Amino acid sequence: MSPSFHFSDPVRGKALADAIAKLAPPDPLKIVHVCGTHEMAITRNGLRRFLPETVDLLEGPGCPVCVTPARDIDTAIAIARSGAILCTFGDMIRVPGSERSLDETRSEGCDVRTILSAADAVAIARETDREVVFFAVGFETTAPMTAAILLDGPPSNLSILASHKRIPPALVALLDLPDNRIGAYLAPGHVSTIIGTGPYEEWLAERRVPVVIGGFEPLDVLYAVALILRQIRNGTPRVENGYPRAVAPEGNPAALKLIDRVFETVEANWRGIGAIPSTGLRLREAFAAFDATDRFEVELPEGKDTIPGCRCPDVLTARAVPSDCPLFSVRCTPTSPVGPCMVGSEGACSIWFRYGGERPL
Amino acid sequence: MCLAAPARVLAVSGNVATVDYGGVETRCRLETLAEEVAVGDYVLIHTGFAIRRLSPEDGQETLKLFDELAASLAEAAEENPVRPDSPVGDESQSATKSRS
Numbered sequence: 001m002s003p004s005f006h007f008s009d010p011v012r013g014k015a016l017a018d019a020i021a022k023l024a025p026p027d028p029l030k031i032v033h034v035c036g037t038h039e040m041a042i043t044r045n046g047l048r049r050f051l052p053e054t055v056d057l058l059e060g061p062g063c064p065v066c067v068t069p070a071r072d073i074d075t076a077i078a079i080a081r082s083g084a085i086l087c088t089f090g091d092m093i094r095v096p097g098s099e100r101s102l103d104e105t106r107s108e109g110c111d112v113r114t115i116l117s118a119a120d121a122v123a124i125a126r127e128t129d130r131e132v133v134f135f136a137v138g139f140e141t142t143a144p145m146t147a148a149i150l151l152d153g154p155p156s157n158l159s160i161l162a163s164h165k166r167i168p169p170a171l172v173a174l175l176d177l178p179d180n181r182i183g184a185y186l187a188p189g190h191v192s193t194i195i196g197t198g199p200y201e202e203w204l205a206e207r208r209v210p211v212v213i214g215g216f217e218p219l220d221v222l223y224a225v226a227l228i229l230r231q232i233r234n235g236t237p238r239v240e241n242g243y244p245r246a247v248a249p250e251g252n253p254a255a256l257k258l259i260d261r262v263f264e265t266v267e268a269n270w271r272g273i274g275a276i277p278s279t280g281l282r283l284r285e286a287f288a289a290f291d292a293t294d295r296f297e298v299e300l301p302e303g304k305d306t307i308p309g310c311r312c313p314d315v316l317t318a319r320a321v322p323s324d325c326p327l328f329s330v331r332c333t334p335t336s337p338v339g340p341c342m343v344g345s346e347g348a349c350s351i352w353f354r355y356g357g358e359r360p361l
Numbered sequence: 362m363c364l365a366a367p368a369r370v371l372a373v374s375g376n377v378a379t380v381d382y383g384g385v386e387t388r389c390r391l392e393t394l395a396e397e398v399a400v401g402d403y404v405l406i407h408t409g410f411a412i413r414r415l416s417p418e419d420g421q422e423t424l425k426l427f428d429e430l431a432a433s434l435a436e437a438a439e440e441n442p443v444r445p446d447s448p449v450g451d452e453s454q455s456a457t458k459s460r461s
Contacts, residue, residue, distance in 0.1 A: 005367045005403075005420055012424070015431035022434050037364050064362045089362070089408075117409030119390060138408075141363040144393045145410045152376075152392070190363040193405065193413050215423075223427050226434075244426070245419035246365075246405055252412055254395040346362055 005245075007217035008045070016222040017050040023229035024052030030181050031055060031228060032174070032318040034062040034167060035188035036346020037216050043355040045218045051225065056361040059351075060174055060318035061270060062188070064138045064165060065091040065344035067316060069269040070303025072163045073097030076135045078298045079161065080110040085128065087121045088135035090114045091344045094337070098304040102135075118145040125158040133292045135161045141190045143281055144255035147262035150287055159292040164281040165268055167191050168203040173276040175207060177317055184210040184228045189220070189243045194259075196251025200239045208237045215243035262287055271305045271340060272313035312339035315348050321359060322349040329353055365407040367415055370398050382406065 033039065039059040042048060051057060061067045074097045080086040086102065093102045093112055102112045115121055121134035132155075136146040143164040150160065167188060175182055187200060192213045200211045210231040214224030224242040231237050241247050259281070268280025283291050293299075306313060309327055314320035322328045322341065332338035334350050341347035351357065368380035368389065376391050378398060389406050391398065396414040398404060404411040 005415065007420075007423060007427075012427050012431070015435075016427060019431045019434040035363055037362075091362075119409050138362055141365070141407055141412070144412075145390075145408055148390065148392050148410065188363060190365045190405075190407060190412070193365070219427055220423075223430065226430055230430075230434075245415060245423050246413050252393070252395045255393045255412060258393060344362075 005217075007219040009219070012219055013222065016219060016226055019226045020050055020222065020229060021052060023226060023233050025054050025229060025232050027054060029055050029183040029232060030318070031057045031184045031186055031225065032060045032182050033057065033186035033188070033214070034060045034171070035191070036063040036344065036351070037190070038062065038186060038188065038214065038221065039348055039351045040346065040355075041216050041218060041221050043351050043357045047218060047221055048361050050222060051361070053360075055225075055229070057186070057225070058318040058321060058361065059315075059348040061170060061273060061316045063341065063344040063346040063348070064142070065089070065095055066312070066340040066347045067165065067270045067272065068092065068095065068137050068163050068340075069271045070096070070098045070305045071269070071300055072135075072161070073102065074099075074300050074303045075293065075298050076102055076133075076161055077105050077110075078300065079133050079292060079296045080105050080112055081108070082296055084131035084133050084296070085111045085113060085124060086133050086135060087113045087115045087124060089116070089137065091346070092135060092137055095340045095343045096307075118149045122149050122152075122154055122158060125155045129157065131295070132158050133161055133296075134158065135163065137163045139165055139167050139188070139191050140194045140259070143263065144194060144252075144258045147258035150262050150290055151258065154290065159290050159295045160283065161292040162263070162281060162283055164263070165270065166265065166279045166281065168195070168199040169278040170270065170273075170276050171200070171211075172203050172207070173273070173279075174317060175209065177319075179319060180317065182209065182318065184212070184232065184237075186221070186224050186228065187211050187213040189213060189215045189246060192241075192243065192247045192251070194252050194255045196247065197239050197241055197249045198251070204239070210237040211239045212242045213240070213247055215246060270316075272316035307339055310339035312341045312349070315341050321357070321361065322352040323358055325349070363407065365405045365412060367403050368406050370400055370402045370404060372400060373398060378404070378411065380404065380406065
């Protein structure tokens with residue numbers, strides 16, 4: 001019999017829900033997670049109904065597509081207009097830049113292609129003489145793949161528009177925003193598969209905020225929430241690994257080495273949040289020949305990251321939930337999105353629209 | 362975006378494995394994987410690259426962790442139902458252990 005990695009049996013779910021109820025904190029507690037896959041697990045499975053009344057669980061900047069600044073999208077559009085083949089992951093194509101999305105430039109004749117893997121960009125480049133640009137987005141989970149293709153002798157007509165982001169320093173920046181009142185983090189499981197537990201300890205050591213790494217099965221999420229509540233109850237805030245079947249304390253050394261060989265850490269702009277130190281990954285000098293911004297000499301002004309009336313900036317900083325936005329499900333829907341959180345299939349607004357998230361949390 | 366799913370390794374050739382990914386035969390790259398893999402192993406795949414070898418025993422281990430936590434809280438509540446500020450559960454049993 002093949003082993004199962006799915007954990008959703010109702011008997012254990014009830015036991016974990018009972019555990020959570022026993023650990024209900026007397027004071028309001030806001031738990032923030034930063035992963036679209038977590039929001040999907042929580043909303044699709046209705047897990048918020050198992051949380052005590054005092055506990056809110058919100059998605060912060062958990063959708064890499066949603067936090068990609070308009071300027072990077074504008075740059076990708078300028079490159080596509082120059083005649084290059086622009087490849088990126090699906091949702092990125094539909095997110096509006098300052099004026100339009102990559103998808104809309106297709107109607108001008110631009111060659112914009114959806115890929116499922118960084119390796120697909122290499123395959124496309126090998127079959128053409130044209131320039132091929134991979135618009136690389138994603139957190140630490142996805143950056144190693146971009147590094148891997150650059151270390152694997154890529155064709156000279158391939159270049160990278162890198163917009164990868166790092167999570168742990170962003171968690172610190174979120175704590176420092178006014179009115180955030182974040183009491184605990186449910187840390188992203190597959191980012192942690194790569195980085196392990198160390199970077200959270202390094203960045204959040206002084207903050208006395210529980211950080212529990214959680215998996216993505218319904219029971220994984222309930223388990224991680226129970227661990228958070230137990231830390232709160234016992235007054236022992238720390239980094240705890242609630243997803244040990246996929247996360248080693250040291251992370252994935254092979255993937256970390258790939259990132260380190262290819263990228264250096266820089267400040268990065270997060271849409272809806274602004275500049276956060278140490279959260280960006282820029283190609284090292286040795287790989288400058290593959291930097292699409294140099295190759296295409298695109299230098300654009302800051303883009304328009306905010307949209308009148310749209311509360312994506314508050315949703316991305318966990319200071320609002322989608323239904324707090326007056327545009328949500330009225331003017332802003334997945335078929336006609338206004339803000340990035342309704343475009344990205346892992347954006348909180350898109351998930352709430354599809355699976356029925358609502359207040360009270 | 363950070364979605365990753367388990368797949369069973371059917372064949373390995375250099376940097377590439379052929380895998381059974383939920384009933385679909387496909388390929389994934391291995392240079393992002395820290396562990397060695399062999400035919401029959403399970404790997405977690407993200408955007409066409411393996412990021413972690415999964416052991417079938419880890420699934421059982423996970424269920425044990427869930428059960429231990431629930432049981433420790435049930436006991437704590439029975440022993441000490443009136444002191445909500447006292448420590449509950451044995452944190453030393455928590456899920457910090459990991460397969461090396």
